[in-house]
Amino acid sequence: MLTVYSDRHTLHHAHAEPFGGTVVEPFECPQRAEYVLARLREVGLGPVNTPADHGLEPILRVHDAGYVQFLQTVWADWTAAGFSGQVTPSVWPGRTMPFRRPSSHIEARVGYHALCGETGIVEGTWEAAYWSAQAALTALDAVLAGDRAAFALCRPPGHHAPKDQYGGYCFLNNAAIAAQAALDRGAQRVAVLDVDFHHGNGTQEIFYDRSDVLFLSLHGTPDQAYPYFMGWEDETGSGDGAGFTANYPLPAGTPYSVWKQALEQALDRIRDYAPDLLVISLGLDTYEQDPISFFKLTAADYLDYGGLLAGLTLPTLFVMEGGYAVEDLGINTVNVLQGFET
Ligand code: Q9C
Ligand code: ZN
Numbered sequence: 011m012l013t014v015y016s017d018r019h020t021l022h023h024a025h026a027e028p029f030g031g032t033v034v035e036p037f038e039c040p041q042r043a044e045y046v047l048a049r050l051r052e053v054g055l056g057p058v059n060t061p062a063d064h065g066l067e068p069i070l071r072v073h074d075a076g077y078v079q080f081l082q083t084v085w086a087d088w089t090a091a092g093f094s095g096q097v098t099p100s101v102w103p104g105r106t107m108p109f110r111r112p113s114s115h116i117e118a119r120v121g122y123h124a125l126c127g128e129t130g131i132v133e134g135t136w137e138a139a140y141w142s143a144q145a146a147l148t149a150l151d152a153v154l155a156g157d158r159a160a161f162a163l164c165r166p167p168g169h170h171a172p173k174d175q176y177g178g179y180c181f182l183n184n185a186a187i188a189a190q191a192a193l194d195r196g197a198q199r200v201a202v203l204d205v206d207f208h209h210g211n212g213t214q215e216i217f218y219d220r221s222d223v224l225f226l227s228l229h230g231t232p233d234q235a236y237p238y239f240m241g242w243e244d245e246t247g248s249g250d251g252a253g254f255t256a257n258y259p260l261p262a263g264t265p266y267s268v269w270k271q272a273l274e275q276a277l278d279r280i281r282d283y284a285p286d287l288l289v290i291s292l293g294l295d296t297y298e299q300d301p302i303s304f305f306k307l308t309a310a311d312y313l314d315y316g317g318l319l320a321g322l323t324l325p326t327l328f329v330m331e332g333g334y335a336v337e338d339l340g341i342n343t344v345n346v347l348q349g350f351e352t
Contacts, residue, residue, distance in 0.1 A: 011347055012160045013050055013058045014149040016141040019043050019165035021134025025096050028128060036130065037302055037334040038179035043165040046330070049340025055161075055347060061144035062151070068191045069143055072183060072216055077174035080123050081181060085133045087116045096130035125170065125177025125211075125237070139166055139181035146184035146329050147191055153287065154195060159326040161347055162188070167331040169204055169291045170237065172215035178208065178237060185291045185329040186216045189223055192287045192327075201226065201285040201324075203276060205315075206293020206331040207303040209241030209257065213291065219249040224256070224283045226276045227291075228269065230304055231259040262304040266311040269296065273315060280322060288324040294333030294342040301334050312342045316349020326350070 020040045027036040047058070069078060088097045093116070101121045103109035109122065142164040149162035168185055170178030189200040202217070204210035204227040217223040232241045247255040256279055258272040280288065294312070296305040319326065328347065333339045 011056045011351060012149065012152045012157060013056065013163050014061050014145040014160065015043070015047060015058055015163040016061050016145055018134075018141040019138050022132065022138035022166050023134075024130030024132060026130065038166065038332070039336065040165070041336050042333065042339055043163055043330075045336055045340040046163055046343045047340075049344045050347070053344055053348065055344060059148065061141055061148040064144055064147040064191075068147055068187055068194070069140075069182060071190045071194065072173065072186045073171075074174040077123060080119060081136045081139065081176070084116070084120065084131055085135070087119070088131075091116045096132050098130060099124035099127050123175050125175045129177050129179050131176075135166075135181065142166055142168065143182045143184050143187050146188040146327070149329075150188045150191055150327055153325045153327050154192065157325075159328065159350060161328040162330060164330045167293070168329070169206060169210035169213050169293075169331050170208070171212040175212075179332070180212060183212045183216060185210075185289050185331075186213050188327055188329060189217075189287070189289050193222055197286040198222070199224070199283060199285040200287045200289060201280045201283055202289045202291060203280065204228070204291035204293075204331075205273070205296065206291055207295035207300065207305055208236055208293065208332060209259075210291055211237045211240040214240065214245065214255055217251065218247055218255060219251040221250050221254050224254050224280065224285065226256040226258070226279060228258045228260065228272050228276065231261055234262055235304070260305070263306060264304075265306045266308065266314070269305060269307060270315065270318075273318060277318065277322060280324075285324065288319075288322060288326045290319065290326060290328045291331045292328045292343065292346060293331035294335075294339055297333065297335050297338065297342055299335040299338060303334075309338065309341055309345055312345035313349035316346040317352065319346075320350045
């Protein structure tokens with residue numbers, strides 16, 4: 011299986027993350043991608059290509075132009091205001107203070123585009139996010155050209171980013187950008203199956219009122235897990251998209267035996283939908299040792315569900331999302347891909 015990877019991901023390296031009342035090293039760190047790359051080379055999964063530049067156009071099919079411009083200029087505006095460190099939101103149009111019109115101060119613009127407060131932006135964040143999206147688009151090229159599957163080793167991840175916001179370590183929604191590009195290049199229907207521990211709120215928002223993308227997500231219940239305000243079972247789509255979103259929230263301590271039952275239900279929905287392409291938002295934070303999550307999957311379980319995904323016999327694009335047990339991230343990620351191939 012082809013992997014697409016850009017070493018420019020290292021340009022995005024937040025310095026700190028607020029966590030539980032203290033400040034810690036960011037969980038979403040450059041070593042994550044290095045561990046995955048090392049493991050897929052170790053097992054000889056296949057070639058590793060650098061992304062081709064597809065430009066801004068496929069990004070702007072998903073994200074608002076004003077948001078993209080914000081990402082391109084936020085570091086310069088932050089430092090021009092005399093700020094340093096990393097871009098950090100400190101104010102929002104909150105529930106009782108609704109957004110009425112844009113303010114031009116950088117603090118207001120950051121608060122407008124930030125979903126939440128844990129995700130730092132540094133000088134190279136835009137460039138890293140841009141090439142992460144290009145990795146997804148380049149892996150898609152291989153699948154559209156006839157490869158059974160391809161793996162986009164994206165970093166930073168993408169599934170928390172809706173059309174005009176960043177957060178949850180995400181800036182550009184790589185999986186959504188690839189799904190939209192597939193539609194723009196002739197696919198009639200695309201299924202996006204999100205197996206990251208966290209609900210794919212960004213992808214859900216982007217496609218919520220559309221029937222040409224079926225979005226399905228297995229995740230920690232919003233009652234107990236980030237992003238908290240989305241991912242309930244009764245969020246099923248709206249308008250033309252009614253019935254084309256499916257959420258499977260699961261409780262703390264969920265073992266593979268239970269997670270797999272939800273996966274089988276999602277796979278049945280995908281079979282009925284008969285998409286031309288399957289995009290997997292591949293997060294490995296379902297792992298029992300993940301430091302910020304609460305499912306109990308083991309390394310062997312990733313091999314097993316990789317095989318179940320292959321059972322759909324669909325052209326499949328894997329897009330890397332989360333996973334923070336860094337030392338085991340390579341093994342777990344590549345287990346899914348190897349399970350798929352055998
Ligand atoms: N105490 C991905 O896996 N945590 N993002 C917020 C919770 C954010 C995870 C603080 C977790 C984001 C791609
Ligand atoms: Zn996650």
